[in-house]
Amino acid sequence: MKDLKAIILGILVGLPVLVILFAFGVYYLGCGTNNTCYGAAAPLGTPIPTLIPASLPAPKVGADAAPLKPRCHVAALDLLGAWVSAGYQETEPFHFTDVTGLDCTANFKDDVQMLFITPNVWYDGAPACTTCHYADVIKATKNMDLSSYAGILAGSGRANAEPKGNDILGGGTWDQALLYAMLYAPDGKTTINRPAMPLGRPANVPAKGPVIAAGIPPAQ
Numbered sequence: 246m247k248d249l250k251a252i253i254l255g256i257l258v259g260l261p262v263l264v265i266l267f268a269f270g271v272y273y274l275g276c277g278t279n280n281t282c283y284g285a286a287a288p289l290g291t292p293i294p295t296l297i298p299a300s301l302p303a304p305k306v307g308a309d310a311a312p313l314k315p316r317c318h319v320a321a322l323d324l325l326g327a328w329v330s331a332g333y334q335e336t337e338p339f340h341f342t343d344v345t346g347l348d349c350t351a352n353f354k355d356d357v358q359m360l361f362i363t364p365n366v367w368y369d370g371a372p373a374c375t376t377c378h379y380a381d382v383i384k385a386t387k388n389m390d391l392s393s394y395a396g397i398l399a400g401s402g403r404a405n406a407e408p409k410g411n412d413i414l415g416g417g418t419w420d421q422a423l424l425y426a427m428l429y430a431p432d433g434k435t436t437i438n439r440p441a442m443p444l445g446r447p448a449n450v451p452a453k454g455p456v457i458a459a460g461i462p463p464a465q
């Protein structure tokens with residue numbers, strides 16, 4: 246009987262004490278000791294972001310994806326002429342003046358070679374020079390290989406695959422070069438009464454060929 250009384254008393258006293266301690270604890274955690282109850286305030290925003298903030302620039306697509314390096318623009322024959330006049334080097338860069346008068350820099354591999362090996366450059370539907378003037382010089386038209394630097398320098402008429410044929414680069418004098426004579430074609434006609442290159446070239450292709458993107462402009 247005494248035990249029961251003690252238990253009841255314990256509960257009667259202990260429970261309110263626990264309740265008070267609990268309430269105080271909650272208040273303390275929420276409000277600390279200085280009565281500012283920020284701890285109890287609802288957190289700002291949702292903890293899991295539902296939307297990615299729209300602060301990033303929009304992703305780029307298509308032509309904008311990679312920033313294009315600035316190019317110069319020049320008529321195909323002016324580019325070839327600058328290369329030949331500068332001594333037709335394979336790796337040395339050379340200078341040319343582009344259509345806006347900039348002093349631009351180009352080299353054989355990046356700028357000149359594509360005029361020989363790429364279709365659709367001289368006009369829409371144009372075959373590459375190498376369609377006819379390819380590496381197998383014994384079979385190639387005019388026994389001439391325009392597919393490589395060495396082939397261009399070796400020239401035409403290499404029926405037995407001679408290392409050196411007829412120079413088509415005029416020895417570095419562009420307006421004397423057979424290459425120039427076969428490519429300079431006002432109204433689609435060369436001035437030497439031979440078919441303009443690429444063979445089948447329509448009359449509406451500019452005399453000095455198309456203006457192409459080539460080389461790089463001077464550093465700003």
Ligand code: HEC
Binds near residue numbers: 361378411427443
């Ligand atoms: C569809 C074939 C074909 C294509 C493509 C072609 N040529 Fe020719 N090329 C010929 C033929 C055919 C001749 C001979 C023309 C003639 O009868 O005078 C020739 C001749 C030449 C000659 C003169 C060679 C010599 O010693 O007489 C040069 C230089 C030349 N081509 C350069 C080029 C260049 C540069 C290109 C590309 C821009 C090109 N050719 C594209 C067929 C082609």
